[in-house]
Amino acid sequence: MNAYTLAKERYAALGVDTEAVLETLKNVTVSVHCWQGDDVVGFDAKEALSGGIQTTGNYPGKATTPEQLMADFDEVLRLTPGKKKLNLHASYAIFEDGEFADRDAIQPKHFSRWVAYAKERGLGIDFNPTFFSHSMVKDGLTLSSPDETVRKFWVEHGKRCMEIAEYFAEETSKPCVINFWIPDGYKDYPADRLSPRRRYAQSMDEILSVPYDKTKVFPCIESKVFGIGLEAYTVGSAEFCTNYVNTRRITPLMDNGHYHPTELVSDKISSMLLFNDRLALHITRPMRWDSDHVVLFDDETKEIAKEIVRCGGLSGRVKIALDYFDASINRIGAWVTGFRNVQKALLFALLQPTEELTKLQNEQDFTSLMIRAEELKTMPFGDVWTEYCKEQNVPADDMAWLSEIKKYENEVLLKR
Ligand code: RNT
Ligand code: ZN
DSSP states (O other): HHHHHHHHHHHHTTOOOOOHHHHHHHEEEEEEEEEGTTTTTOOOSSSOOSSSSSOOOOOOOOOOOOHHHHEEEHHHHHOOOOOEEEEEEEGGGGOOTTOOOEEEEEEEEGGGGHHHHHTTTTTEEEEEOSSSTTOOOBBBSSSSSSSSSHHHHHHHHHHHHHHHHHHHHHHHOOOOEEHHHHHHOEOOOOOSSSHHHHHHHHHHHHHHSSOOOOTTTEEEEEOOOBBBTTEESSOOHHHHHHHHHHHOOOEEETTTTSOTOOOOGGGGGGHHHOSSOOOOEEEOESSEEEEOOOOOOOOOHHHHHHHHHHHTTTTTEEEEOOOOOSSOOOHHHHHHHHHHHHHHHHHHHTTTOHHHEEEEETTTHHHHHHHOOOOOOHHSSHHHHHHHHHHSSSSSSSHHHHHHHHHHHHGGGGGG
């Protein structure tokens, strides 16, 4: 008997149907960020990364052209199971024939090559306006700036991006999640915390006043507790964002690197889903701070996945995206590992006998609940994962795809 058949029997004994689980998992979409491939640089201004976020490391072979980034992204697609979307930032606009358009003037046509790329691969596209790494970020401020010229520039950027998001949705026939994150904040105690927040709300209202198809374009705002050099205050705090999305009926986005270290996004998902139609997530790995380390198959990633599954998030209400950037190791290796780990966490979560565990909770049998939950950790999960990879025609064995990445590194990356 092969390992999967044995695993299937063992899970069946717990009341878990592995076949049904694999069927569910292969239809879950995870949005893959383009920015792991080039250290969040993009193709427009090519300015150093700013805005309180940081990539560290100088591993060779980073993508510096659209062709290179697309080729690298293809490697990620080839080595990972499951459905994906392409997640772009506005700074990845592609200008042809010496043309250039600033952030307040970008148009759908500057993304037509990405649309062609996505369509050829059957991918939907998600989008992010880029409010950082640009000379119009003045004193670290964008949409909350007291300088009307600065604020208006970024409002216009937001509006341009709404139009581009709708273009993505139309072209790919898949809804586009458009996420607004601004770096705005202060290093030290500000004198006025209120006005920047009032201006941010006003700016977002202006951006969202453009006509758009609410069935196809899902605007989100992403909160953050602090950034590098913005330790005392961020305009888009958790309370700001939660109240903003609730009053404007748009979608909250939670990045699990954006909270105090003892706060867990896994514990927040159920509350957000009770009061919002949708919840968007940036899955990352904070290490002491919002360090955007590569996602591992670790406890909190598993717990986030469990909450998504248990709260019915896989019906499409939870929009799962990745957000990490490591420049100290092979970038494709980083990309693929993180993606595969999110898939593993979802598989692990789907393989839980949720109903039975809930019953134990309701019967106050916390002894059994703990012991049963611990038992699940040593179930033959790996054999189900291997089966899933096989079905999806991607390497199951990590050594196999690692050697493919090394080959690509030698043949392509090191020649850049
Ligand atoms: C920054 C936010 C944001 C960015 C990306 C590049 O702290 O997490 O989502 O990481 O937009
Ligand atoms: Zn994020």
